[in-house]
Amino acid sequence: xxxxxxxxxxxxxxxxxxxxxxxxxxxxxxxxxxxxxxxxxxxxxxxxxxxxxxxxxxxxxxxxxxxxxxxxxxxxxxxxxxxxxxxxxxxxxxxxxxxxxxxxxxxxxxxxxxxxxxxxxxxxxxxxxxxxxxxxxxxxxxxxxxxxxxxxxxxxxxxxxxxxxxxxxxxxxxxxxxxxxxxxxxxxxxxxxxxxxxxxxxxxxxxxxx
Amino acid sequence: xxxxxxxxxxxxxxxxxxxxxxxxxxxxxxxxxxxxxxxxxxxxxxxxxxxxxxxxxxxxxxxxxxxxxxxxxxxxxxxxxxxxxxxxxxxxxxxxxxxxxxxxxxxxxxxxxxxxxxxxxxxxxxxxxxxxxxxxxxxxxxxxxxxxxxxxxxxxxxxxxxxxxxxxxxxxxxxxxxxxxxxxxxxxxxxxxxxxxxxxxxxxxxxxxxxxxxxxxxxxxxxxxxxxxxxxxxxxxxxxxxxxxxxxxxxxxxxxxxxxxxxxxxxxxxxxxxxxxxxxxxxxxxxxxxxxxxxxxxxxxxxxxxxxxxxxxxxxxxxxxxxxxxxxxxxxxxxxxxxxxxxxxxxxxxxxxxxxxxxxxxxxxxxxxxxxxxxxxxxxxxxxxxxxxxxxxxxxxxxxxxxxxxxxxxxxxxxxxxxxxxxxxxxxxxxxxxxxxxxxx
Numbered sequence: 345x346x347x348x349x350x351x352x353x354x355x356x357x358x359x360x361x362x363x364x365x366x367x368x369x370x371x372x373x374x375x376x377x378x379x380x381x382x383x384x385x386x387x388x389x390x391x392x393x394x395x396x397x398x399x400x401x402x403x404x405x406x407x408x409x410x411x412x413x414x415x416x417x418x419x420x421x422x423x424x425x426x427x428x429x430x431x432x433x434x435x436x437x438x439x440x441x442x443x444x445x446x447x448x449x450x451x452x453x454x455x456x457x458x459x460x461x462x463x464x465x466x467x468x469x470x471x472x473x474x475x476x477x478x479x480x481x482x483x484x485x486x487x488x489x490x491x492x493x494x495x496x497x498x499x500x501x502x503x504x505x506x507x508x509x510x511x512x513x514x515x516x517x518x519x520x521x522x523x524x525x526x527x528x529x530x531x532x533x534x535x536x537x538x539x540x541x542x543x544x545x546x547x548x549x550x551x552x553x554x
Numbered sequence: 555x556x557x558x559x560x561x562x563x564x565x566x567x568x569x570x571x572x573x574x575x576x577x578x579x580x581x582x583x584x585x586x587x588x589x590x591x592x593x594x595x596x597x598x599x600x601x602x603x604x605x606x607x608x609x610x611x612x613x614x615x616x617x618x619x620x621x622x623x624x625x626x627x628x629x630x631x632x633x634x635x636x637x638x639x640x641x642x643x644x645x646x647x648x649x650x651x652x653x654x655x656x657x658x659x660x661x662x663x664x665x666x667x668x669x670x671x672x673x674x675x676x677x678x679x680x681x682x683x684x685x686x687x688x689x690x691x692x693x694x695x696x697x698x699x700x701x702x703x704x705x706x707x708x709x710x711x712x713x714x715x716x717x718x719x720x721x722x723x724x725x726x727x728x729x730x731x732x733x734x735x736x737x738x739x740x741x742x743x744x745x746x747x748x749x750x751x752x753x754x755x756x757x758x759x760x761x762x763x764x765x766x767x768x769x770x771x772x773x774x775x776x777x778x779x780x781x782x783x784x785x786x787x788x789x790x791x792x793x794x795x796x797x798x799x800x801x802x803x804x805x806x807x808x809x810x811x812x813x814x815x816x817x818x819x820x821x822x823x824x825x826x827x828x829x830x831x832x833x834x835x836x837x838x839x840x841x842x843x844x845x846x847x848x849x850x851x852x853x854x855x856x857x858x859x860x861x862x863x864x865x866x867x868x869x870x871x872x873x874x875x876x877x878x879x880x881x882x883x884x885x886x887x888x889x890x891x892x893x894x895x896x897x898x899x900x901x902x903x904x905x906x907x908x909x910x911x912x913x914x915x916x917x918x919x920x921x922x923x924x925x926x927x928x929x930x931x932x933x934x935x936x937x938x939x940x941x942x943x944x945x946x947x948x949x950x951x952x953x954x955x956x957x958x959x960x961x962x963x964x965x966x967x968x969x970x971x972x973x974x975x976x977x978x979x980x981x982x983x984x985x986x987x988x989x990x991x992x993x994x995x
Binding site for chain 1: 562565566569571596597599600601603604606607608609610611612613614617618620621622624625626628629632633
């Protein structure tokens with residue numbers, strides 16, 4: 345059985361004109377990238393626009409890409425920069441806060457962002473936990489949320505997160521510790537015990553890899 | 555491994571970023587360290603609790619289309635449309651010795667200028683061009699002037715002045731001597747043209763020379779057909795093909811189309827060429843044909859009722875265009891010759907064409923006809939004489955012009971305007987009195 349080609353091999357093939365290789369890259373990374381952006385921005389439409397823009401920039405810059413860094417690092421670097429720019433633009437708008445209650449006692453936006461399209465087969469407990477988790481994640485400082493998502497959800501190693509965010513590795517690890525501690529406290533405050541999350545899959549197993 | 559080192563690596567251990575050996579060292583420390591064990595347990599709990607956040611979200615179904623289209627377009631742009639699976643080829647392929655061009659987009663732009671020519675060279679080239687153009691213009695103008703002078707000299711050398719009566723006699727005498735007429739000319743309608751009956755047509759060479767003379771002296775530019783004196787000819791002219799219809803000449807047909815009047819230089823050159831081949835004219839020979847004389851002079855002699863003072867037509871000259879035309883009906887010619895208005899029009903045409911001698915004769919003939927008309931028109935006759943004076947003066951025949959002027963004064967003393975016109979024409983004459991009115995009236 346042929347070994348699966350790495351991201352870098354696929355991108356090198358696309359540099360030679362192999363569009364199929366790029367399509368494989370797209371299918372492999374579109375969901376993690378979109379999820380990262382969705383968790384960061386809390387807006388599905390914006391997340392999708394930025395995800396498309398990220399891949400378009402990959403297309404434009406593919407010929408100039410040199411294999412000095414992992415493709416994944418390059419991809420999330422672009423996405424993060426776009427996300428930062430978007431956040432700066434949103435900062436000048438009168439955007440509703442994620443914690444602000446909606447009209448007519450509608451749930452807060454942060455409660456509706458994640459888990460809308462989560463597989464219902466995950467179980468009722470998981471569905472009950474997701475809004476709480478989303479709210480706890482949204483309450484994290486952006487730099488902690490960013491590190492958490494990049495490592496926990498996108499699987500980017502700490503060393504590359506350090507390169508990606510422009511800080512040293514120890515700082516990245518510190519942010520990760522703070523993020524995990526804050527999430528644990530937030531979930532405990534929300535009544536989510538470890539027993540409730542016992543049926544969740546093992547954290548070391550990555551899910552949903554396309 | 556120290557506690558600090560193990561504490562720093564707990565996170566790496568939790569996320570599986572340590573190699574097996576390093577992970578074993580940390581786990582060994584954690585097993586013996588309560589603080590590190592609690593820390594490790596807290597991390598694992600937080601990860602388990604947040605595991606639902608690791609679930610991935612999928613974008614909308616049309617998410618890939620735009621990106622893939624861009625990827626294909628970029629690949630086509632980069633690889634000239636050869637997209638798809640890449641096939642590696644061993645060795646190098648180089649098309650027909652063409653070297654790939656390398657373009658450095660960031661390289662500094664350098665404008666390659668052509669070596670500038672020295673300014674003195676431009677000036678020299680420009681000056682030379684102007685000098686060459688001036689020399690060419692000078693040569694051309696000199697050549698044209700010489701040719702024009704030669705043409706005028708040649709025309710003067712051929713100018714013949716012969717009395718009409720003598721012309722007829724000469725023609726009659728030479729005709730049998732030169733060449734017998736190959737075919738009997740068709741009978742001429744000469745009931746009214748007595749002189750034509752007495753004068754047989756000139757022989758063929760003579761006719762050709764006549765044609766040459768006529769055309770060479772005819773006014774240039776193709777206008778002048780009307781200024782010619784159309785003389786009834788009793789021979790059939792050269793074929794129309796040989797004469798040609800070009801050169802601004804028009805063939806005037808008469809008498810059922812058997813005759814042609816040659817006009818135009820092309821026809822004349824053709825006739826002259828054939829003439830020179832067959833019979834070169836003897837040196838100094840002055841040939842004349844009585845064709846320039848207005849036919850009316852022969853066909854309708856001056857009636858005796860005309861006052862004796864009315865001058866007779868001037869001596870005929872062959873400078874008038876001679877026609878190789880077919881005979882016109884004599885009656886028509888006679889009628890035209892008797893019409894002073896027609897004569898005046900023809901005289902005017904001749905004058906406009908520069909044929910002043912012919913014009914003067916026609917004006918004088920018209921004046922005579924005006925005077926002998928049933929209702930004499932003194933004014934018109936006086937003006938005809940005045941115009942004759944003008945034409946003679948223009949031709950340089952000042953003595954003859956003075957005679958006509960004197961005649962004008964004598965016959966029509968009351969026609970002051972015509973007299974002054976004649977007098978003005980004589981101002982340029984040599985030995986002319988300073989005052990134009992010096993002539994005794």
